[in-house]
Amino acid sequence: MPGEPSAGNAIQAEGLRKAFGKTQALDGVDLAVPRGIVYGLLGPNGAGKSTVVRILSTLLRPDSGSATVDGIDVLRDPGAVRRHIGLAGQYAAVDEYLTGRENLVMFGRLSGLRKSVARERADELLERFDLVDAADRPSKGYSGGMRRRLDLAASLASRPPILFLDEPTTGLDPRSRLGMWGIINELVGDGTTVLLTTQYLEEADRLAARIAVIDHGRVIAEGTPAQLKARVGGEALEVAVVDAADLEAARAIVAGVASDEVFVEPERRRVRAAVADGPSALGRVSAEIGAAGIATEDLGLHRPTLDEVFLALTGRPAAEEAE
Amino acid sequence: MNPARALRDSGIILWRQLVQLPRIPEVLVFALIQPVMFVLLFRYVFGGAIATPGESYVNYLMPGIFAQTVAFGAVASGIGLAEDLRRGIIDRFRSLPMARSAVLVGRTVSDLVRNFAVVAVMYVVGLLVGFRPEGSIAAQVLAFLLLLLTSFAFSWIGVVIALSMKTVEAVQSAGFIWLFPLTFASSAFVPTDTMPTWLQVFADNQPFTIVVNAVRALFLDQPVGNYVWLTLAWMIGITAVMIPLATRQYRRRSA
Numbered sequence: 001m002p003g004e005p006s007a008g009n010a011i012q013a014e015g016l017r018k019a020f021g022k023t024q025a026l027d028g029v030d031l032a033v034p035r036g037i038v039y040g041l042l043g044p045n046g047a048g049k050s051t052v053v054r055i056l057s058t059l060l061r062p063d064s065g066s067a068t069v070d071g072i073d074v075l076r077d078p079g080a081v082r083r084h085i086g087l088a089g090q091y092a093a094v095d096e097y098l099t100g101r102e103n104l105v106m107f108g109r110l111s112g113l114r115k116s117v118a119r120e121r122a123d124e125l126l127e128r129f130d131l132v133d134a135a136d137r138p139s140k141g142y143s144g145g146m147r148r149r150l151d152l153a154a155s156l157a158s159r160p161p162i163l164f165l166d167e168p169t170t171g172l173d174p175r176s177r178l179g180m181w182g183i184i185n186e187l188v189g190d191g192t193t194v195l196l197t198t199q200y201l202e203e204a205d206r207l208a209a210r211i212a213v214i215d216h217g218r219v220i221a222e223g224t225p226a227q228l229k230a231r232v233g234g235e236a237l238e239v240a241v242v243d244a245a246d247l248e249a250a251r252a253i254v255a256g257v258a259s260d261e262v263f264v265e266p267e268r269r270r271v272r273a274a275v276a277d278g279p280s281a282l283g284r285v286s287a288e289i290g291a292a293g294i295a296t297e298d299l300g301l302h303r304p305t306l307d308e309v310f311l312a313l314t315g316r317p318a319a320e321e322a323e
Numbered sequence: 324m325n326p327a328r329a330l331r332d333s334g335i336i337l338w339r340q341l342v343q344l345p346r347i348p349e350v351l352v353f354a355l356i357q358p359v360m361f362v363l364l365f366r367y368v369f370g371g372a373i374a375t376p377g378e379s380y381v382n383y384l385m386p387g388i389f390a391q392t393v394a395f396g397a398v399a400s401g402i403g404l405a406e407d408l409r410r411g412i413i414d415r416f417r418s419l420p421m422a423r424s425a426v427l428v429g430r431t432v433s434d435l436v437r438n439f440a441v442v443a444v445m446y447v448v449g450l451l452v453g454f455r456p457e458g459s460i461a462a463q464v465l466a467f468l469l470l471l472l473t474s475f476a477f478s479w480i481g482v483v484i485a486l487s488m489k490t491v492e493a494v495q496s497a498g499f500i501w502l503f504p505l506t507f508a509s510s511a512f513v514p515t516d517t518m519p520t521w522l523q524v525f526a527d528n529q530p531f532t533i534v535v536n537a538v539r540a541l542f543l544d545q546p547v548g549n550y551v552w553l554t555l556a557w558m559i560g561i562t563a564v565m566i567p568l569a570t571r572q573y574r575r576r577s578a
């Protein structure tokens with residue numbers, strides 16, 4: 001169904017701006033998403049992630065700026081863009097009165113598949129997304145995780161080369177979230193390009209080959225997860241000792257793995273430092289501390305949270321705004 | 324978008340709506356409860372006090388009930404679409420390479436099917452409470468067709484209202500408000516000649532009265548005058564204005 005893939009980036013956006021009344025939802029967003037990867041759009045609630053997705057998936061026109069998806073101009077030829085994309089997540093839904101199978105056949109046919117092809121494709125997707133047992137029940141009765149899987153399956157009916165997933169795991173329990181991560185990884189294995197929005201640093205880190213951090217309608221940082229974490233100081237290793245007399249010895253051990261300055265907080269009997277490779281640093285420090293016979297209260301890795309990323313990038317905490 | 328694709332996609336949406344219908348029995352039940360209540364109310368409570376020279380009141384009433392039933396169907400069309408917008412399924416449709424008109428056409432045609440079923444049931448209800456249509460079969464079939472055309476036109480009004488409002492609740496209120504003056508300041512329940520002159524001028528000339536007068540004459544074998552032509556003109560006119568309006572709003576609508 002999709003035409004021949006064009007060269008260049010899967011998604012390219014320049015200077016996207018969009019205001020809703022007085023709210024400047026997007027304030028000049030540029031994006032360049034290479035083909036065949038998961039590209040993470042990371043930002044707090046209200047940052048403008050869904051607005052970007054809505055513009056790129058032809059649901060919304062920007063006030064200014066331009067974008068191409070699979071080489072096709074989103075504003076000039078939205079109809080052609082729709083033949084190359086799938087959309088799932090926050091702003092796309094399935095019909096709750098139809099069964100899982102009926103939904104997949106309907107969306108397949110509306111994507112242009114012939115009836116017999118749409119039926120075959122539905123069977124295939126039900127199988128792949130572990131929905132065979134529930135296939136002939138109305139989706140109203142599905143669990144949250146099942147509904148998300150059906151939602152994602154519906155967006156894949158016509159095998160779109162580019163997929164928009166808007167917060168696909170928000171509201172899911174940890175197990176369903178893990179399942180969803182597995183599915184997304186598989187999709188990229190098939191050559192699909194995925195633009196994934198998320199509020200979770202961990203999710204972006206686990207899935208995305210590149211990440212754009214978005215805040216107040218602007219991209220404030222872009223790069224691989226490693227580059228990004230390097231900018232915010234990456235992982236930190238923390239040791240709390242029982243006896244203040246051991247503080248200096250602990251400092252020396254941590255200094256051996258630190259990628260940067262070592263901080264000591266005498267009143268909390270803590271030593272803290274950024275490390276490049278968390279797990280191996282943790283192993284080394286824990287072995288050396290054990291060998292030195294130092295009693296610890298706490299020893300662990302501290303991964304930067306989204307808040308810390310924002311603090312580091314913007315000097316203020318992530319804005320919590322109601323949607 | 325070529326017409327064959329538009330027809331095919333509308334057919335798929337129509338299929339969706341019709342599959343849904345028996346799975347949401349509340350919709351059909353509510354669609355029936357309201358006109359049945361009106362029949363009972365007017366037939367047995369108010370009817371005795373309303374003079375309809377030359378015709379039993381129940382015969383006078385039932386064509387008005389049929390017309391009101393299809394007009395109120397517009398509310399269901401609007402609420403159904405507003406629910407789809409709220410749930411996000413319209414966004415998915417809008418992200419697909421399908422005909423832009425299909426979602427609205429599929430819905431309004433399915434509303435036509437639902438309204439046909441409801442009016443057919445109401446016809447039987449009418450017979451049970453003493454309605455005795457005297458029109459020929461052909462005249463009564465024509466009356467049904469006019470009702471269906473009216474249903475279609477009013478559904479499009481409901482769709483335009485749904486696309487202009489932000490919430491389902493707003494669609495619900497806005498969907499009803501205009502229907503009350505239209506259906507009550509009309510010849511549906513009482514002859515207009517007892518109304519004050521200013522109201523009578525409105526009541527006699529507004530499209531709902533024209534529909535009621537046309538179908539009443541056809542069901543009761545009375546002289547129909549120009550009412551059939553006027554009904555056709557009004558309903559085709561309303562549809563012709565509402566379809567492009569609705570399609571334009573649908574394109575621009577962001578949930």
Ligand SMILES: Nc1ncnc2c1ncn2[C@@H]1O[C@H](COP(=O)(O)OP(=O)(O)O)[C@@H](O)[C@H]1O
Binds near residue numbers: 025321
């Ligand atoms: N349809 C809309 N009408 C008014 N304001 C909106 C609309 N859509 C989004 N906004 C506002 O634009 C900003 C960005 O929203 P959104 O893109 O949904 O953020 P995110 O998906 O990152 O949470 C928010 O302040 C939000 O309130």
Ligand SMILES: [Mg+2]
Binds near residue numbers: 046090167
């Ligand atoms: Mg969002």
